[in-house]
Structures are given as C-alpha cells and as structure tokens.
Amino acid sequence: MNSDRLAAIVLLVICGVLWYEVLPYSMLASFFPKIVLGVLALLSLILLVRSSIKGEKTWLFQDIDKKYIIFAVVILALWIGMIPLLGFLISSIIFFTMLVWLMGKRKTSISSILVAFVVVCCIVSVFYYIFKEVLLVPLPGGIFFD
Amino acid sequence: MSESIVLALSHLVEIENLILILAGVTGGIVVGALPGLTATMAIALLVPFTFTMNAVNGLITLGAIYCGAIYGGCFSAILIGTPGTPSAIATVFDGYPMARKGEAEQAIVTATGGSVVGGLIGATMLLLLSPLLAKAALKFGPPEYFWMAVFGLTIIATLASKSILKGLIGGAFGLLLSTIGMSPIAGDVRFSFGQPELQGGVELMTALIGFFCIPEILFMVEQRAKMYTLITYKRRKGITSSTLMKVIQKPFLLIRSAVIGAVVGIVPGAGGNIAALVSYNEAVRASNTPDEFGKGHMDGIVASETANNAEVGGSLVPLLTLGIPGAPPAAVLLGALLLQGMRPGAELYTVHAEITYTFLFSLFVANIFLLPVGIYGGRAFSRLVTIVPMKFLAPTVAFLTIIGSYAIRNNIMDVVIMLVCGLFGYIGRKLGFHPGPIVLGLILGKICETGLVQSVLMGKASGSTWMLFFGRPISLVLIFLCLLSALWPFVANALKKRGVLNLDVPEEEGKEEDSELG
Numbered sequence: 001m002n003s004d005r006l007a008a009i010v011l012l013v014i015c016g017v018l019w020y021e022v023l024p025y026s027m028l029a030s031f032f033p034k035i036v037l038g039v040l041a042l043l044s045l046i047l048l049v050r051s052s053i054k055g056e057k058t059w060l061f062q063d064i065d066k067k068y069i070i071f072a073v074v075i076l077a078l079w080i081g082m083i084p085l086l087g088f089l090i091s092s093i094i095f096f097t098m099l100v101w102l103m104g105k106r107k108t109s110i111s112s113i114l115v116a117f118v119v120v121c122c123i124v125s126v127f128y129y130i131f132k133e134v135l136l137v138p139l140p141g142g143i144f145f146d
Numbered sequence: 147m148s149e150s151i152v153l154a155l156s157h158l159v160e161i162e163n164l165i166l167i168l169a170g171v172t173g174g175i176v177v178g179a180l181p182g183l184t185a186t187m188a189i190a191l192l193v194p195f196t197f198t199m200n201a202v203n204g205l206i207t208l209g210a211i212y213c214g215a216i217y218g219g220c221f222s223a224i225l226i227g228t229p230g231t232p233s234a235i236a237t238v239f240d241g242y243p244m245a246r247k248g249e250a251e252q253a254i255v256t257a258t259g260g261s262v263v264g265g266l267i268g269a270t271m272l273l274l275l276s277p278l279l280a281k282a283a284l285k286f287g288p289p290e291y292f293w294m295a296v297f298g299l300t301i302i303a304t305l306a307s308k309s310i311l312k313g314l315i316g317g318a319f320g321l322l323l324s325t326i327g328m329s330p331i332a333g334d335v336r337f338s339f340g341q342p343e344l345q346g347g348v349e350l351m352t353a354l355i356g357f358f359c360i361p362e363i364l365f366m367v368e369q370r371a372k373m374y375t376l377i378t379y380k381r382r383k384g385i386t387s388s389t390l391m392k393v394i395q396k397p398f399l400l401i402r403s404a405v406i407g408a409v410v411g412i413v414p415g416a417g418g419n420i421a422a423l424v425s426y427n428e429a430v431r432a433s434n435t436p437d438e439f440g441k442g443h444m445d446g447i448v449a450s451e452t453a454n455n456a457e458v459g460g461s462l463v464p465l466l467t468l469g470i471p472g473a474p475p476a477a478v479l480l481g482a483l484l485l486q487g488m489r490p491g492a493e494l495y496t497v498h499a500e501i502t503y504t505f506l507f508s509l510f511v512a513n514i515f516l517l518p519v520g521i522y523g524g525r526a527f528s529r530l531v532t533i534v535p536m537k538f539l540a541p542t543v544a545f546l547t548i549i550g551s552y553a554i555r556n557n558i559m560d561v562v563i564m565l566v567c568g569l570f571g572y573i574g575r576k577l578g579f580h581p582g583p584i585v586l587g588l589i590l591g592k593i594c595e596t597g598l599v600q601s602v603l604m605g606k607a608s609g610s611t612w613m614l615f616f617g618r619p620i621s622l623v624l625i626f627l628c629l630l631s632a633l634w635p636f637v638a639n640a641l642k643k644r645g646v647l648n649l650d651v652p653e654e655e656g657k658e659e660d661s662e663l664g
Binding site for chain 2: 003004007011018021022025026027028029031032033035036037039040043044046047050065068069072073076077079080083084088092096099100102103104116119120123124127130131135136137138139140
C-alpha cells in the first residue's frame with residue numbers, strides 16, 4: 001500500500017466518523033462542518049483514485065532510522081506526561097538529558113552523560129527561573145515541591 | 147490619528163524599547179542563523195517570553211525577532227551552504243559560491259545591505275498600505291469575509307505545496323480543526339468528545355508551536371550525525387564600506403527585489419522563500435550577464451536577501467488589516483497579537499493606533515539595527531552555527547516548546563494538544579502535507595464560518611442568498627481572485643513551457659523548499 005492511499009483512507013474514515021458526530025448538532029452549528037467534511041471527503045476521494053492510477057511506492061519512514069524517531073516521540077510523551085507527577089523541574093531534567101543522550105553518538109561514556117547532565121541542569125534552571133520568577137508562570141511543582 | 151503617531155514616535159525613543167528591539171534582532175539572528183531552526187520557529191519559541199510584557203513591548207520585540215530571523219538565515223546560507231531558514235534558500239545559490247571563492251565577508255555585507263534596504267522598503271509599504279486596507283476592510287460584510295477566507299485558502303494551496311490536491315486537503319483539514327469547540331454563531335460545543343479542555347477549541351498558539359516546532363525537532367533527530375563545515379572569514383579594513391557602496395549602486399535591482407518581496411509577502415501564505423526565489427529569477431532574467439548567476443554573483447545575493455526582508459513588511463499588511471497572515475511567521479505573530487487582546491482590522495488603526503504605529507515604526511528601527519549587528523556581530527553568529535552542538539539544540543527546542551505551550555494558559559492539556567499537533571505535522575510532512583495550509587485553514591476557519599453562516603442568515607432575511615454571495619462588487623473581485631489563484635498552477639505551467647517563469651530549484655535544495663516555513 002502506498003502512502004497516498006493510506007492517507008486518503010485515513011482521512012475518509014475521519015470524515016465518516018465526524019459526520020455522525022455532526023448530525024445531532026443544530027443547523028447553524030453543523031452547517032459549516034458539514035461543508036468542510038464534504039469537501040475534505042471529496043478531495044480525499046480524488047487522492048484515493050489518483051493514488052491507484054499512479055501510485056507512488058513511497059513509504060513513510062523509508063530511508064531514516066525509525067528507532068530514533070520512536071524513542072524521541074516516547075521521550076517527549078513521557079516528559080509531558082510526567083510533569084503533573086514529578087513537577088516541571090525534575091521531569092525536564094530527566095527527559096531533557098535522555099534526549100541529549102539519544103541525539104549523541106552510539107557509544108556514550110559515563111563522563112559525557114555527566115557533562116550533558118550538568119549542562120541540562122543549567123539550561124533547565126535558567127529557563128525555569130525566567131518563567132517562574134520573571135514571567136510569573138506558575139509551573140507545576142509536582143508531588144515533591146507542592 | 148496624528149496624535150497617536152507622535153505618541154508612537156515618542157515610545158520608540160524610550161531606551162527600554164530600543165533595548166528590546168536590539169535584543170529581538172540579535173535573538174532572531176541567532177535562531178535564524180542556526181540551520182534547522184526556522185524564522186517561524188524563532189518567533190513561536192520566543193512568543194512566550196512576551197506574554198507578560200505589555201502590548202507595545204511584546205509586539206516590537208516580536209517584530210524585531212521576525213526581521214532578525216529572516217536576515218539571520220543568510221549566515222548559514224553563505225558560510226555552510228545550507229539556508230538557516232527557508233527564506234534564505236536563494237541566498238545559497240550565489241552566497242555559498244562567493245564564500246568559497248574567499249569573498250565570504252563581501253557576501254555577508256552584501257546580504258546585510260540588501261536586507262536593510264529591503265526591510266525598510268517593506269516596512270514603508272506596510273506603513274502606507276495597511277491603514278488604507280484597514281479602512282477598505284470596514285466595507286467588508288460577512289460575504290466578503292467569507293470570500294476573503296476562501297481566497298486565502300486557494301492561494302496557499304496552490305503556492306505552498308508541490309501538490310495542489312495535498313495543499314487543498316491540508317487547508318480543509320485545518321478548517322476542520324477550527325471547528326473544534328464552541329460554534330461561533332450557535333454556541334454548540336462541537337467535536338470535544340467529552341473533553342472539557344476542547345470546549346474552547348484548539349488554541350492557535352498551541353497549534354502553531356506544535357505544527358512548526360515539533361516536526362523540526364524530529365528532523366534534527368533524523369539527522370543526528372550531520373556535521374557542517376564552516377567557511378571562516380576575517381573582517382578586513384575597507385571591505386564593508388566598499389561592498390555597501392556597490393550594493394547601493396544597484397538601485398533598480400534593490401527596488402525591484404524589494405517590491406517583489408513585499409508583494410509576495412502580501413499574498414496570503416506565500417512566504418519569504420517564494421519571495422526570494424521569484425526575485426532571484428527576475429534578477430537573472432533582467433541581467434546582462436545571466437551566466438554569472440550561480441557562480442558567486444553579488445546581484446544574486448542582493449535579489450534574494452532584499453526580497454525576503456521586504457516580505458516581512460508585506461506579510462504583515464493582510465495580517466494587521468484582515469487577520470490573514472501573509473507568511474507562516476506572520477501566522478505566529480497573529481497568535482501573539484490575539485493573546486495581547488488585539489484583533490486585526492480597522493480597530494488597530496483607531497482604538498489601538500498608538501500601539502500599532504509604535505509597532506510599525508519599530509520595524510524601521512529593527513531593520514536599521516540589522517546593519518551594525520550583522521556587520522560587527524557577523525563572525526560571532528557564524529561561529530555559533532558550528533559551536534552549538536546539535537545534540538543540545540534539538541532537546542533545548544523541545545524544552546522551549548513544552549514550557550511555551552504550557553505558559554499560554556498554564557494548562558498541561560495545551561502541551562498535550564501541542565504534541566499531538568506536532569506529530570500530525572511530522573507525519574503529514576512525510577506524506578507531503580505541509581503545515582502551512584493546515585495552519586492557515588485553522589486561522590481562516592473561524593473567519594470563513596462566521597462569514598458564511600452570517601451571510602446565509604442575512605440571505606434568508608433578505609430573500610436572496612444568491613445575490614448576497616455573488617452580487618456584491620467587492621465579493622466579485624474576491625471571487626475573481628479565487629478563480630485566478632485556483633487556476634494559477636495551469637497558468638504557471640503554460641508560462642514555464644514558454645520559459646517565461648522558472649521557479650525550479652536545484653535538486654539539493656528541494657527538501658528545504660518544501661518546508662515553506664518562511
């Protein structure tokens with residue numbers, strides 16, 4: 001299956017699901033979404049037809065190392081997910097360091113991780129201070145600081 | 147009115163504001179100069195720092211960042227052959243060969259001179275055109291706003307993507323995103339799927355940070371091991387002034403490039419990269435020595451850099467008057483403007499005239515600041531490109547996206563929405579759907595829906611919906627523009643066959659051109 005066809009099918013499914021969601025809305029609220037859904041479905045259908053005529057056999061993550069992207073996304077998701085629990089400061093230091101480690105060379109020595117950790121602590125503390133004290137954004141403290 | 151202009155000028159000479167402009171320009175140049183960090187990202191990442199500032203300080207800082215970031219792209223374009231921001235794409239064509247010939251300093255000074263002149267002409271056009279357009283916009287009724295939004299969407303779909311179909315799908319998807327939350331006329335809550343956080347809809351700034359920053363972070367992860375070789379240069383006596391003289395002696399080239407840049411900027415959605423490419427091609431066509439281009443010709447750098455900085459002013463014309471961003475970085479500025487409680491339109495030039503004019507004048511100052519900052523700080527900025535390790539850059543950007551999207555409403559759910567938008571954006575980019583049309587759809591959705599539903603209601607009341615949509619003079623002009631932009635790809639193809647128009651970019655730059663991030 002080429003990527004265009006997959007995209008078209010996913011979009012059509014989204015249109016179908018949202019169409020049912022729209023049905024009970026009042027006329028004024030559903031008027032515009034219905035038109036947009038119709039247009040989007042029509043365009044997706046054209047994409048579907050076109051992809052079967054001249055299908056590009058490109059696949060999403062053909063020439064890149066999928067592993068790293070998946071790790072990066074997981075780290076980002078955990079980073080955000082852990083903020084309410086661990087607090088902004090601790091969560092950022094942990095997952096920021098992990099991202100630095102991911103971006104680095106395959107074989108990382110303990111000392112380079114330590115250096116990264118120190119740099120990360122500095123960056124995070126500086127921005128934490130700016131946002132919390134200067135810009136007065138109430139950053140979550142988590143279970144340790146609340 | 148004249149009173150607010152005087153007040154605006156007096157704000158401008160306040161030392162605090164001058165420092166903010168200087169800081170904004172410098173910060174913008176730094177982010178713009180780093181490959182992988184685009185001008186749009188620069189603004190998106192730095193907007194949160196302006197939340198607690200007052201409107202004047204916040205806006206002039208962001209305007210300065212915008213000017214600086216677009217200009218900053220030239221450093222990596224010239225010294226490592228990779229545009230630091232997509233706008234600098236055409237600067238690579240002649241800037242990099244020039245640097246390799248040992249004329250790096252001349253190239254940088256040329257780019258600086260061109261940027262300053264372009265930026266000033268763009269800002270002048272903004273100052274002259276936007277109040278007029280804002281006045282004209284007062285005549286816009288709901289049908290006109292509807293057609294305006296449709297025009298914005300058709301034009302970005304045709305300009306910003308390689309595939310028109312995918313551009314249109316992106317735009318429609320953006321429209322769909324805009325319908326999440328409270329309906330503007332009826333007040334029903336739509337597509338919230340029981341999540342109270344979604345009742346207010348997708349916050350524009352959150353989506354912008356997600357769509358423009360997260361994909362770039364993941365691209366940096368993809369290219370983890372990439373190293374750049376920098377061409378270094380030393381400042382030599384006399385080069386700066388002699389090069390600047392040479393630049394000034396090309397008035398036709400400067401003015402033509404600046405006008406092209408500003409006009410492309412005004413067109414919704416088409417960013418600095420398109421401005422620079424069009425201007426570059428026109429410079430080649432008008433030149434007596436077209437063969438010299440691409441081998442390190444000064445005119446090539448002037449054409450590209452003048453146009454992309456003129457685009458800054460141009461892109462703000464439709465933004466400030468109609469609420470339609472002329473380029474992706476302007477979309478982020480819209481987010482910032484709305485957060486400051488300022489709605490684009492005639493109100494900016496009447497109720498908020500003092501703030502608006504201070505902002506407009508600050509763009510002149512910012513562009514003038516480019517000259518000393520670029521020339522004296524140039525070597526430091528170019529070193530940054532290689533000194534800042536990629537392995538810290540991507541995580542730092544990630545950190546700023548998280549803290550920034552949280553700071554908008556102090557809400558962790560916004561951060562989650564930001565990440566989801568970002569992942570959509572990343573996968574979309576891989577599939578050939580660019581964030582430009584999606585974001586424009588999200589912005590135009592509200593304008594489009596309000597215009598459409600109000601028009602239908604008005605039509606019902608007056609008895610003729612048809613006449614309301616197709617019978618009003620301004621609407622007719624807008625419909626004509628919609629058709630023109632929808633048919634443009636076919637016109638462009640025909641022109642290309644005759645060799646009149648050439649927007650093709652050499653292969654290696656193809657990927658960057660795709661990114662259309664301004």
